[in-house]
Amino acid sequence: MKAKFSRRMAAASLVAVSALVLSACSSSVDDAASGSGDCGSWSIAMHAWGGYTASANVVSEVAKAQGCTITQTTLDEGPTTYDAMEAGTIDVIIEDWGGGRWKDWVDRGAIKEVGPNGNVGLIGMYVAPWMAEKYPDITDSKNLNKYASLFKTSDSGGKGAWYEGPPGYTTIGEKLVAANKLNFKVIFTGSEAALIDIFTKAEANKTPAIAYAWQPWTLFAKIPNMEKGHVHFPANDWTDPAKASGLTDYPESPLQKLATTKLMDSGSVFAKIVQNFNWTNDDQNSVALDIESGMDPAAAAKKWIDANPDKVKAWLG
Amino acid sequence: MHVRKSYVLLGSFVIWVILAILYHGKNTLQLDTYENTSFTSFVGEQASSIRGNRTKSSLFIYFFNPLRAFINGCVQIVRTLIAIPAGNSIIPIIGWLGVIALVGFLVYVTSQWRTALLAVTLLFACGALNMWTYTMDSIAMTVAAVVLSLAIGIPIGIAAGLSDRVLKVVTPFLDLAQILPTLVYMAPLALVFLIGAASATIATMIYSIPISIRITSHAIRNLNPAPVEASVSMGSTSKQTLTKVQLPMAKQMIVLGINQTVMAALSFAVIAALIGAPGLGKPVIEALIIRNVGQGFVAGFAVVFLAILMDRSTSAAARKQESFIPPTAKQIKNKRIVTAVLGVLTVVAIYLSRTLLWAAVWPKSINISQQVEDVTNKITVWITTHFSFFTVGFRDLISNWVLNPLESLLSQSPWFITVAMIVLIAILVGGVRVAILAFVLLMAIVYSGLWYEAMITLTQTIVATILTMSVGILLGIWIGRSDRAQSVLRPFLDAGQTLPAFVYLIPMLGLFGPTRFTAIATGIIYSIPIVVKIVGEGIRAVPVALTEAATSAGSTTRQIITKVQLPAAKKTILLATNQGLIFVLAVVVIGGFVGSGGLGYLVIVGNLKPELQGKGLISGAVILLLGVIFDRVAQAGARRSS
Numbered sequence: 017m018k019a020k021f022s023r024r025m026a027a028a029s030l031v032a033v034s035a036l037v038l039s040a041c042s043s044s045v046d047d048a049a050s051g052s053g054d055c056g057s058w059s060i061a062m063h064a065w066g067g068y069t070a071s072a073n074v075v076s077e078v079a080k081a082q083g084c085t086i087t088q089t090t091l092d093e094g095p096t097t098y099d100a101m102e103a104g105t106i107d108v109i110i111e112d113w114g115g116g117r118w119k120d121w122v123d124r125g126a127i128k129e130v131g132p133n134g135n136v137g138l139i140g141m142y143v144a145p146w147m148a149e150k151y152p153d154i155t156d157s158k159n160l161n162k163y164a165s166l167f168k169t170s171d172s173g174g175k176g177a178w179y180e181g182p183p184g185y186t187t188i189g190e191k192l193v194a195a196n197k198l199n200f201k202v203i204f205t206g207s208e209a210a211l212i213d214i215f216t217k218a219e220a221n222k223t224p225a226i227a228y229a230w231q232p233w234t235l236f237a238k239i240p241n242m243e244k245g246h247v248h249f250p251a252n253d254w255t256d257p258a259k260a261s262g263l264t265d266y267p268e269s270p271l272q273k274l275a276t277t278k279l280m281d282s283g284s285v286f287a288k289i290v291q292n293f294n295w296t297n298d299d300q301n302s303v304a305l306d307i308e309s310g311m312d313p314a315a316a317a318k319k320w321i322d323a324n325p326d327k328v329k330a331w332l333g
Numbered sequence: 334m335h336v337r338k339s340y341v342l343l344g345s346f347v348i349w350v351i352l353a354i355l356y357h358g359k360n361t362l363q364l365d366t367y368e369n370t371s372f373t374s375f376v377g378e379q380a381s382s383i384r385g386n387r388t389k390s391s392l393f394i395y396f397f398n399p400l401r402a403f404i405n406g407c408v409q410i411v412r413t414l415i416a417i418p419a420g421n422s423i424i425p426i427i428g429w430l431g432v433i434a435l436v437g438f439l440v441y442v443t444s445q446w447r448t449a450l451l452a453v454t455l456l457f458a459c460g461a462l463n464m465w466t467y468t469m470d471s472i473a474m475t476v477a478a479v480v481l482s483l484a485i486g487i488p489i490g491i492a493a494g495l496s497d498r499v500l501k502v503v504t505p506f507l508d509l510a511q512i513l514p515t516l517v518y519m520a521p522l523a524l525v526f527l528i529g530a531a532s533a534t535i536a537t538m539i540y541s542i543p544i545s546i547r548i549t550s551h552a553i554r555n556l557n558p559a560p561v562e563a564s565v566s567m568g569s570t571s572k573q574t575l576t577k578v579q580l581p582m583a584k585q586m587i588v589l590g591i592n593q594t595v596m597a598a599l600s601f602a603v604i605a606a607l608i609g610a611p612g613l614g615k616p617v618i619e620a621l622i623i624r625n626v627g628q629g630f631v632a633g634f635a636v637v638f639l640a641i642l643m644d645r646s647t648s649a650a651a652r653k654q655e656s657f658i659p660p661t662a663k664q665i666k667n668k669r670i671v672t673a674v675l676g677v678l679t680v681v682a683i684y685l686s687r688t689l690l691w692a693a694v695w696p697k698s699i700n701i702s703q704q705v706e707d708v709t710n711k712i713t714v715w716i717t718t719h720f721s722f723f724t725v726g727f728r729d730l731i732s733n734w735v736l737n738p739l740e741s742l743l744s745q746s747p748w749f750i751t752v753a754m755i756v757l758i759a760i761l762v763g764g765v766r767v768a769i770l771a772f773v774l775l776m777a778i779v780y781s782g783l784w785y786e787a788m789i790t791l792t793q794t795i796v797a798t799i800l801t802m803s804v805g806i807l808l809g810i811w812i813g814r815s816d817r818a819q820s821v822l823r824p825f826l827d828a829g830q831t832l833p834a835f836v837y838l839i840p841m842l843g844l845f846g847p848t849r850f851t852a853i854a855t856g857i858i859y860s861i862p863i864v865v866k867i868v869g870e871g872i873r874a875v876p877v878a879l880t881e882a883a884t885s886a887g888s889t890t891r892q893i894i895t896k897v898q899l900p901a902a903k904k905t906i907l908l909a910t911n912q913g914l915i916f917v918l919a920v921v922v923i924g925g926f927v928g929s930g931g932l933g934y935l936v937i938v939g940n941l942k943p944e945l946q947g948k949g950l951i952s953g954a955v956i957l958l959l960g961v962i963f964d965r966v967a968q969a970g971a972r973r974s975s
Binding site for chain 1: 381385387523609615619621622728732737842847849925927928930934937938943944946
């Protein structure tokens with residue numbers, strides 16, 4: 017028994033070895049493959065929201081057309097990506113909402129702030145648009161408590177259900193509820209898709225809902241009059257969410273690009289593209305809409321690039 | 334006066350409810366998600382300093398970083414062999430045709446042609462689902478993790494098998510590793526080793542080394558003593574006895590241990606994607622983010638196929654070790670010829686897979702993933718639209734009548750009353766000793782600042798466990814009593830255990846929305862298979878004589894079940910409850926992705942926001958403490974009742 021087993025193992029190893037030897041002595045597929053461009057090989061972080069996918073794919077396609085090899089790596093926003101940049105496995109974040117939470121990494125020299133990417137983010141709380149029509153005063157935050165009971169669900173413990181988004185998103189939801197003494201319970205839904213579901217179902221079925229939303233977002237194109245449901249808190253007076261009191265609304269934040277020192281000092285074409293990348297909220301929304309209706313992200317990016325050659329030319333400097 | 338335990342339990346419960354109503358909302362230790370206590374801030378600062386130390390501290394430079402590089406290297410070697418391009422190449426060293434041929438050949442050589450055919454078919458199916466590279470990556474991760482786990486686990490297992498002292502030292506760690514929910518130690522690992530293949534492999538090893546130690550030690554200890562004694566009495570040294578008698582005799586069990594280690598490592602594959610591991614976990618997680626059920630199921634099927642492939646191949650190899658019928662000379666000759674022919678074909682296939690592009694990179698034309706995705710999505714949409722009345726209704730029923738009252742009782746009463754009540758229950762179930770342990774651990778949770786969140790998670794865990802046990806015990810009794818039921822249910826149970834929880838989390842989200850019930854429903858699906866299996870085994874293990882005696886005395890079926898089989902299987906049922914609760918605890922944490930809040934959400938958000946990193950790490954520890962409390966109390970209870 018034992019002898020047979022080891023004989024069989026010997027046969028198996030013989031097979032494997034001869035295969036490898038044969039392969040080494042023959043020409044392989046690689047000989048026919050083309051080499052990569054001299055722009056270099058770079059990695060762009062991919063984050064979990066539609067707008068980001070749009071921006072990242074446009075940047076990738078422009079870079080690839082210049083001969084760069086671009087890898088897209090999906091990973092969580094925030095410290096996970098900053099760590100990866102410090103370790104050298106990621107080179108660029110094309111859109112960060114984080115308002116400076118990368119400070120430690122910049123201090124250590126791992127990350128460089130490259131500047132704003134042209135998109136301006138505005139977060140806010142929104143009710144389903146039909147509610148703004150039926151209860152016109154609901155969009156003033158001072159009146160929310162009057163309507164809190166409308167938003168009750170089996171999960172909200174007797175208060176109104178106040179929905180927040182994915183865990184990494186910048187938010188002061190709990191502070192808003194506490195500081196303004198709102199009779200609501202904050203529920204973290206965990207995904208962009210859950211928020212889309214909440215708004216879409218609420219508007220279609222005329223059921224009450226209040227949830228976190230932001231511009232730029234394709235949902236504003238899909239649900240007409242979405243902006244009418246914007247609940248307004250007193251004017252913003254903070255930039256760092258950690259220092260917000262909760263009494264005032266979110267600020268307009270220019271979204272930032274972050275890159276490794278290695279990339280920005282490399283002098284490569286990709287560094288130039290990242291440095292100069294700049295486009296508007298409408299640009300991003302149009303590409304994101306295409307992707308959401310099923311177009312391949314790279315194809316959607318190429319479509320926009322073909323339609324806007326002057327903007328792209330400006331990035332190539 | 335001796336008071337019956339159940340009356341004491343009931344009485345204290347009534348007192349608890351009264352106190353909870355009287356003092357509702359006071360001293361609950363509730364914190365908003367963004368708030369830190371001094372302890373959580375302290376831990377957060379330590380975490381930041383570890384980050385800064387990665388390039389400076391000598392512990393990192395001389396130990397952690399080289400370790401990470403070594404493990405990354407091991408994984409890279411296997412990956413470049415079958416999964417990703419090596420160096421400047423555009424193809425891995427062995428392309429898909431070569432891999433399929435090689436796997437078929439190896440399985441044939443170590444077991445039989447039927448298993449080899451199954452293996453080849455399953456691999457082909459993975460490729461047809463457009464998951465080839467991911468499958469190869471998962472195989473690479475599993476192989477690397479298993480080899481490293483066995484290299485560490487088998488020697489320790491042998492030592493524990495031979496020496497009682499080693500066993501005593503090692504056992505607490507083995508127990509701890511089994512209770513530890515996986516999501517809990519991923520964040521600390523990622524902090525030290527960065528995300529990527531290294532952390533994922535180490536996390537897998539933490540999970541699978543205890544299994545190989547346990548089985549190897551068990552194998553050595555349970556050998557027939559006669560040959561061992563004979564060898565010793567003939568004057569062999571202990572090394573000779575070990576290598577020439579004990580190990581060969583234990584070989585079958587050890588190969589079984591390899592099977593279990595492989596399955597454990599593979600089950601980690603999906604979760605490991607959360608810390609950057611390559612493999613099938615990635616498309617599953619991406620599907621969860623964009624909520625594409627079909628895409629999740631396509632990758633999920635590939636995971637199931639790979640699991641079946643590895644399970645059947647390794648257990649067939651184990652069975653091969655012990656065939657008692659020696660083959661005839663003709664059979665040996667035939668086998669040699671077939672082996673030689675297959676060997677040549679394999680070499681040719683590998684050669685082709687290096688020289689022809691269609692044999693190296695999976696051809697785009699053989700791809701049914703889009704169809705599978707579309708069909709799955711259609712079915713899911715149909716179910717969510719047509720069944721939503723029932724699903725939403727059921728969810729609201731359980732939420733309003735079970736979840737909310739229990740959550741109010743546990744989290745809205747003053748913390749000291751809840752602690753006292755839990756300790757009291759521990760005394761009644763498991764005795765004073767384990768109650769003291771429970772008290773200490775509960776106070777640790779209070780000190781951590783996360784008491785309120787812990788009570789939220791505890792509520793969901795209890796409700797999920799109760800529901801799991803209700804359905805699980807019924808199904809377990811059924812398969813325990815009926816062979817046909819067992820053969821019908823077995824494939825579903827196997828699929829339920831191998832299909833990653835993330836895959837059905839998405840349809841759960843569609844059915845129940847972002848609520849606590851979604852997490853509970855997912856936890857139930859995840860833990861029912863193990864509960865059903867254990868209860869089924871327990872019922873089957875009830876001596877036939879007992880049931881026959883009851884039948885001949887005129888008992889009805891119901892009486893036999895409730896008065897004979899269940900009581901005799903009591904210990905097994907307690908074990909099933911214990912396991913069920915631990916499985917549920919692991920999944921309820923994942924519920925943080927879909928709106929269940931509690932400790933799971935804190936673990937997840939701690940990874941994404943630096944200011945909450947301390948809270949996230951502590952949440953992981955609190956989850957472990959909850960698991961330990963329940964494991965110890967349930968085990969003490971089981972010991973007492975036997």
